[in-house]
Amino acid sequence: MIKTTVKIDGMQCNMCETHVKDLIRKKFDVKKIKASHVNGDCVIVSPDEIPREELTYELGQMGYKVTEMESEPYVKKGLFGF
Numbered sequence: 332m333i334k335t336t337v338k339i340d341g342m343q344c345n346m347c348e349t350h351v352k353d354l355i356r357k358k359f360d361v362k363k364i365k366a367s368h369v370n371g372d373c374v375i376v377s378p379d380e381i382p383r384e385e386l387t388y389e390l391g392q393m394g395y396k397v398t399e400m401e402s403e404p405y406v407k408k409g410l411f412g413f
């Protein structure tokens with residue numbers, strides 16, 4: 332599993348978060364996703380790495396701009412985060 336953190340410019344409200352999450356779920360195979368307009372980011376957990384160019388293009392079509400993107404192996408926390 333891969334954890335991808337994406338900084339997104341242009342999210343203004345909760346509805347923006349929903350639009351971003353729906354788009355990413357529709358275009359990519361994801362297991363978990365969390366978007367925050369307050370922090371301006373989106374955290375995606377997926378089986379494979381998400382291509383930056385494709386994600387940037389898809390979000391750009393909706394009026395959002397990807398400013399940063401980094402991927403790392405996802406380590407699932409155990410019971411109660413231990």
